[in-house]
Each structure stands twice: as C-alpha cells, then as structure tokens.
Amino acid sequence: MAELITTYDTDVIIAENGYDDHFHEHHHGDKYQSGFIHHYIFSMDHKIIARQFLITGIFWAIIGAAMSIIFRMQLGFPEESMTWLKPLLGKWIVVDDTGMGTLAPEFYYALVTMHGTILVFFVLTAGLSGTFSNLLIPLQLGARDMASPFLNMLSYWFFFTAGVVMFYSLFLNTGPFSGGWTAYPPLSALPQASTGSGTGMTLWLVSLTLFVVSVLLGGVNYITTVLNLRTQGMTLWRMPLTIWAFFVTAILGLLSFPVLASGFFMLIFDRSLGTSFFLSDIFIEGQALDRVGGTPILYQHLFWFLGHPEVYIIILPAMGLSSEVLSVHARKPIFGYKAMVLSILAIGFLSFIVWAHHMFMSGVNPFISNFFVIFTLIIAVPSAIKVFNWITTLWGGNIRLNSAMLFAIGFVSMFISGGLTGIFLGNSAIDIQMHDTYFVVAHFHIVMGIAAFFGMFAGIYHWYPKMFGRFMSETMGKIHFWGTLIGAYAIFWPMHYIGMAGVPRRYYSFDAFDAFRHFTDMNKFITVAAIIVFFLQLLFVLNFFYSIWKGKKMTTRNPWEATTLEWTTPIDAGHGNWPGKIPSVHRWPYDYNKDEREYVPQHIPMVEGEEAGDH
Amino acid sequence: MLGLVIFAIIALIAVIIVQLSKVSDLAAAIKGEEESKVQANNRTAFWLVIFMIVFLVMSVTSALYYKDSMLGYGPHGAASAHGGSIDSLFNVTLFFTGIVFILTQIVLFWFAYKYREQKGRKAVFFPHNTTLELIWTGVPAVVMVYLVVKGLFVWNATMSDVQPGEEYIEIEATGYQFAWDIRYPGADGLIGTKHFTLIDPATNPLGQDWSDEKNIDDFMAQDIVLPVNRKVRVAINSKDVLHNFYLPHFRVKMDAVPGLPTYFIFTPIKTTEEYRQGLKDYPEWQAPADESEPDGPQRWEAFDYELACAELCGKGHYSMRKVVKIVSEEEYEEWLATQQSFYMSNIRNTEADPFKGELLGYEINKRKGELESQFAAVMADTANVGQIINLEHVFFKTGSAELSDNSKYELDNVAGFLKQNKSISVELGGHTDSQGDDSNNQILSQSRADAVLGYLSKKGIGSNRLTAQGYGEASPVETNDTAEGRQANRRTELKITSK
8 A cells, every 4th residue: 555645735636636627717706706795795605695594594593592481481480570571572561550561372372483483494494404505515515606606695585585574574563473383274364363363474474485485496406516516526425414414405395395385375365365275164253254165184284294394304404414523523434324324315205204193183084194103103213223323423433522523412312312202202192192292392392403403503613614714612612512401401301291291382371270280390490491591592692703703713724634525625715615626536525544544535536555435 | 770780791791701711712722732622522521421320310310200290100090991002102112212212322422421532542443334233223123113003003993983883972072262162962862963154152152053953952061071981972173273172181182173073082981089089199189279278178179180272273272171070870860960951941932943833843742741641640530520631732823712733732642542532521621811801811712612622523532522611811820910820821721521
C-alpha cells in the first residue's frame, strides 16, 4: 500500500481530481449575490434560503411554545389569576368582579390548535426539513445549488406568506381557528359550530394551502437535485444518510400533501359553496342543515393520508441528521449503512398504508382496522433496526461529547421512549382506551416533537459553523442540552400516567369529572417544567443570535474532521459553493478509522490496494 | 410594572449566562484547549451515566407510586367484560416494551460513557455485521407478530356487533354541543326512528318520528342506568359535530358522527356499589369528596361511573358529563317503572301527535284487558242485578250524540261479552256534566244512550236485552266545578239488569 496521507489540502485535491463543470465561466451567478435584497431577501442561494427557513422556523417555534405555556398555565394553575396577561391577550382573558382573570375556553382551544398547527407545519416541517434539505442537499452532493434556485426561492416565500396569513389570523376579533390542528369537520366546516370556525378557519385554510405549495415546490427541487445534480462519483449508495432522509422525506411530501390539499379544497367548498362532502344529518343553532349525503370520515381519511406520512416527514430528517452527527463525533462509520437506508425506505413506504390507525375509534368499519394494525406494528421493525444501529455506532467509538453529539444521543433516547409507546397505541384494542387521552399526547410529543427537536438541535450545533462561519457557545449549548433533556422528560413522562388514568386530551378543565380531576399536583409539575424548558429554549435562541456575530470564529474549513463534501467548501463559500472545480467522490461517506487514517473524506481518491469501507 | 421587573430579571440572567459562558470558554483557552476538552468530555460522560440511572429509577418508582390511580391497576380494574382483555394486552405490551426500554437506555448512555473520547484511543472500524442485524430484525419481528395476533383477537371480539337472536339491551346516546341525550327503548325493547329534520329543541330534541309506534314508549333518561351482567348495545349518534362516547371505567370509546350511526357493545360486570367497595380500602379514597365539607361523604362513597366526550367538539368539550349507574336487575326494573315515556308526557294529543284523538294499539289492548276483568267480576258476583261498568272508551263528538270512531273498540268488546253470555240484559245509561241547560242535557244523554244501543243492535244483540236511559246531569260521580270532574261526569255506563 502506498504511503497514507493524513492531512488533506482540499483545494489542491479538488483542483487535481475535481470535476470541471465550467460553472465560473458563466457570469449568471453574480446576480444572485449582488445587492442586499438579492443577497439576503429574495435570494436564490440555497445556503441563504436554508438560513431563512431556520430563522423563520425559530420565530414560529417561540410563538408556538409560548402558546403552550399559556394553556399549560390554565391546566396547571386554573385557580391563579391571569389578569396580568390581559395587556397581551385582551378580551380572551375574562376578568370577574374580584379581579380574577381566567382564560376564555374558546381561546384555550385556539391556543391548542395554533400550537399544533405551528409546530407541526411551520417549525418541524418547514423549519427542520426546509432548513437542512436546503443547506445540505447541494453541499453534501457536490452541487452548485438546487436544480431550480428560483423555485427554491418561491418555496420559501410561499412559506413566509403562509406564516403572514396565519399570524394575521391570531389577531382576529373572533380569534384564530380553534377546532384542533386536524381541523375535523363538521366543527371546522360550520362557522356556527364555533367562533374560531369563521374567518379564523378561512385564514387557516388559506395559510395551509400556501404552505402546501411551498412544500411541493421545495420537494420537487430536493428530489430533482438528488437525482440529477450529484457530483462525479456520488452514486446513490455513497450518499450520506442525511441526504437519503431528505430525499425520502421530499418524496413523502410530494405524494401526500396534494391529498391534504384536495381535502382542504373540499372543505373550502363545504364552507363556501354549499356542497356537502363532509356534512350530513346536522342540526345546529336551532336549524337543520339542508345539505346531506357527505361524511366527516372522508375528511379524516384525506387528512391522515397526509397526516401520517407527515410525522415521518418530521422525524426522517431528524433521523438523518442524528445519524450523521453520531457517526462524525463517534469517529466511526454509521453501523449498518445499507440497513439504515433500507429502513428509511421501508418506513417511507409503510407510512402510506397506516393512516387509519388514527381513526380506529372514529366509526370506520372495525374489520378494516385489522390491516392498519398489522402495517402499523410492522413499522416497529425498521424503527428498531435504526435504534440498534445507532447504539452500535457508539460502541467502540472515540466519542466527542459536544452539544451536537449530546443532542443526537438525546434524540435516540427520546425516539426509544416515544417509539415504544407507539406499540401500545398501534394496537387497536389498546387504542380503545388510550385514544385521545394524555397517553397519546405523551407519545407523539416525545417521539416526533421532542425527538425531532433534538435532531434539529444536533443539526444546528453541528452545522452552525457551516452556516455562519462561527461556533455556538459550548457552555450555553450544554446548559441547553441538560435542561431540555431533563425538562422534556419531566413534562411528558407524567402525561403517560394521566393518560393511563383515562384523562382525555383537549380538556380546558378537569373539574367536572371525578375520574379526571385528581391530578392537580402532576399538572402543576408539568406546567412548571414546561415554563423552565421554555426559558431554556430562549437561552438557545440567545446563543444562536449572539454567536452569529460574537461566536468563536471558524479557522479551519473542516472543524469536525468529517468526511462529507460540505466541509470541503471555503469557510465563507460564495454562490456556487466551490470556487473552482467541484469535488469528485471516490468513496462512501463513513471512512472513519478504517486504516491508520483517522478519517478519509469522500473526495480523497482511493490509494492503491485500498479496499472500500462499505465493501 | 411587575412585567417590567420580570423582564429585567430575565434579561439580567441572560447577560449573566452569556458572560459565564465567555469566562468558561476563556478559562478553557488558558488551560489549554486540549486538556480542558478532555476534562469536559469526562465530566459530560459521567453525568450521562448519572442521568441514565436517575431517569430509569425515577421512571420505575414513579410508575409504582402512581399505580393505584391508573386505570387497570390498584382499585381501577375494568368494570366491563371485555375491559380485562384490553388491560391484560396493555400489560403484556408493557412487559416487552419495558424490557426494551430499560436495556436500550442503559446501553445507549453506557456506551456514550465508556467510549468517550480518550487520548490515544482509536475508534473501531465496525461498519456492519449481518448476524447482529438479522438478530435485531428478527426478534422485534417475532414480538410484533405475537402482539399483533393477541391484539387482533381482543379487537375483533370486542368490536363485533350483536348476533341475531342475542339477548341485549339497546340504548341510544346522542351527542350535541355540549351534552348527551340518552334514550331507552321502553317496554318494546326497540328504539324508534328519528330524523334530524324533525328536531325541535323544545318539543322534540332528538327528532323522533312520532308516526313510528316504536317511539311511543321510548324515554329519555337523566343518567345512564344499566343492570349488571347484561349485554348493552349503545347506538351512538351526533346531532351537530363529532363527539365521542367515552366510558373510561368500561374501556368503551366510539366517535359520534353526524349522519353515520356507530355503536359499542359492552357488558358491565360490577355495580356502582361493588366498585365503590373496591375503592374503599385505598387511603386516597378515604378523603372527603368535597373538601369544603370534611364530614360529608368520602370519595369512595361519592364515586360514580362517568360518561365523557373524547373528541374535540368546541368550547364546551370538557363539560359533557353524565353519570353512569350500574345496578342490580331488581333495581333496574324499579327504575324503569319510574321512567316516563317522552311521547306520553310531552307529545300525546298535542298538535305534534299524528295519533291525536286516536286510541293507540296498546291503549286498546290495555282497556280490553280491564274490561274483561270487569266482566269476569260481574259474572262472579252473586247478585243478579245492579253492577255498573263505566264504559270509559265510549266517546261522542262534543255536544252531539254521534259516536266517535274510537268507541268501536269498547263497544265491540261489550257486544262480544253479551254474545257469549246470552242470559244477560243491560241498561245503557247516558250522563252529562252540569254545563248548559238541564233539559238539553237530558235530551243529549238520552240520545247518546240510544246511539250506543243502536250500535250494539247493529252488532247483533237483540234489542229485548238492551235498554237505553238518559240521566242528564242528575247523577254526577265527581264535582262539576273542575274540568277533570266534569269530564268524569260525562260518561256512558253499563248496568246489569238481569243475569
């Protein structure tokens, strides 16, 4: 074997071995960069768009989390006066003669609804997949940009507009939509059923329709880029797991969001054009509705045909990010790369044939549920494979326990805890009792809320230097990690018990029921934990923005000694990512400690006699 | 002001944390990047293990601590026949997932500790291992198959509809914003049809179709009262938006969907009283039910099964409570006897009644039975003359001597009796109230008695056995000062004149 080189002069290697696409001979690139507006606002550069998605996502995460704090205060401390919130919430705080202010039930439900909508769509879909697909797909594949930078820009601005519309709806006199993030008709179809189902619901539908457009534009771009713009040597089986995850995520989005849109259009027709896709036999507000023949269950099918893939749209990117972070900081190849890819594909496929497990108790024929139970519980197998592979990736490593790695480990812990409760709920017989109780709330918050956030945090701490050329503060990062890990379990673990006691979710107050009202201490505990965790997230936001300007500067272009291509670009990469040729790829992305070399990046040619790492 | 202070405090804390972080980063730089990194790494690894231990200990002990307040554990066993199988499925799943949970969390955090970065160590190159991967594909697959099969058996047994010929009680629950209406089928055991266009919140809250005779004995109940150990089929409906019929203690849950009737079948196996006895021995149930009344009933004494809504239905979703009472068969029968048919107490003979002015089948049958026993009493009586039977179901149009259609049932019964007992002769006596002119009343009563006589002769009773006598207002049976009294006084009597 030839003498092994252990330090890499990337520029020289790319110049010698890279692929010349003659990119810089054309000057079209300049218009992306010239002027403040084209550079920072209507940018078509995927790196800027990624940051736009991230910062918008952070904005929405703060709003969505703050809402949860307000309704948690109602649940934990219903006796305490909320008059002090009146300047913020106005008429939604009802103050009685004694000065005691209480949250109006309508607004409680509006907060719950908005919290769900914002977190699921704006934060964990756009903020997570939007950010990292944009950042990493071109960089890790060795592409100059997305296949269509223009559509990519549109994707962000549709998302932005969707956000503006939703934000506006918060200030309506009748309040934002309040019928749950799933927006089941007839509650969402009939303005007379609830104050939030009037203009609030109209704006909700407009906003989410715009959002669907954003997801589709983004998804088309991600898929095309992955299929067509991989650099020389980057075969599909040499793509990092992040890319596999974003790729499958984009396919899921492209196949499922249009179905949601069709459901939305039918709902819009029912609301405004007098159709009855989802309405029948209704007597409301002293009047019999003259529209018959539809069924609300049709909407549930359409909704969950998106809704279930949606939870994988949220969790797959987090899985991809965590896989990558675990591998880099354990200094080991991800264990079972092919099994991981196949698991992602299997999960992606299965996610399309399990939707009715959200509807076991909704009046569908019980016989049909048999199939959905089987498919749902099959998902446990690829999920288990992934968990065991992550754990084995740690085995025998040389693990750097920095903030990014800690969040990736936390992700695995959360995914285990939340995933296992899915085995209870996926079994329809147990779901009879557990459906719509706090057990479900605990399950999905841990497995796709907290876990997805942990994956996102791992990604942000890890790729922050790539995005901003500086590092986030490790000390603040660790405070953030420990507080969030302990706090998130403190919030959601007790909810399992409340759920097992049968307490239903979406209750404004538990007082009316003898069976539900004896958990005041636990509810107080949860609320206090939620408030603490909320402030810790503000610490993260502080760290994030502080570090943009004041963080420790990045001095080498590959600070984590990672193997993937994004670390071969200059620290301050301009449009087109690589100044000269683009790197060509010679190996899979996980050559850590394969031989004497601690790590071998993908663009390093194989030396004579060297065997491929993924043999 | 307070808000400003809180804001200032938060801002201050933020500044402090930023400064501390800076100091700690600076300190690291002074100590030497490498050395401080190693120290930090060791520290973090140590705390990961501590976290793992505390987390696992807490999760197990908290579960044990809250065991008695969870359904399925302690005193909260399922109160329905199928509920036990759901609880045991839950526990089997808990067993398997519990093992996986504890083992994976231990291994995850232990590896993170054990393989923390150390100077001079080189990570192992271990990209995959087919045997290992097959094991952890196969084992979960086998466990899943077991859970799926077990689960589907429970599911299909629980959700199957009643079979033809099966004994069960059917009740109906209708959800609306924001309460439930509970309807019982009454004596016929059948729930009458309803249609949402017939709903009138004041007079017909469910939209019952009164032309369907099955509705006549249906009644609405304040609480859900059911006998223990009897199969119950709840027909579940909604009037407006989605609701969910949720009985936590019975492991019953099903959406109420407008336009799509659903159902749930369950068999209560513990009466409310038996369930209370089960709670009695637990200290948390020995506290006063109402904290403001320390001497009032204790929690276990005040316990009731409850019905709740479990599908978001609007701002009052959290308040759709009903009490469920499971009682013995005898108590159930007693309770049934006290319930009033909605039709009889609210609809009968109002404008909404399609049978207004008509006798209902069961009323005809009931009256026939009464008459027959009165005839039997007459026959058994040793006296030969003078027994009087009030012909309650003989009616005339107001102020006229024309028999109304409804009278035929009573008179046909009388004719039947007279045909069977050929020796009997009777007098048909007409009576009026005191309203109006005396002589007119006399004439009216006579012509009414004649009309009855005429009807009976037409039915083939020899006129030699019948006499008709008008008594006018001369012999009232009640006061003429009230409407009810006057109604009782307007009557046709049958008096035995020979036997």
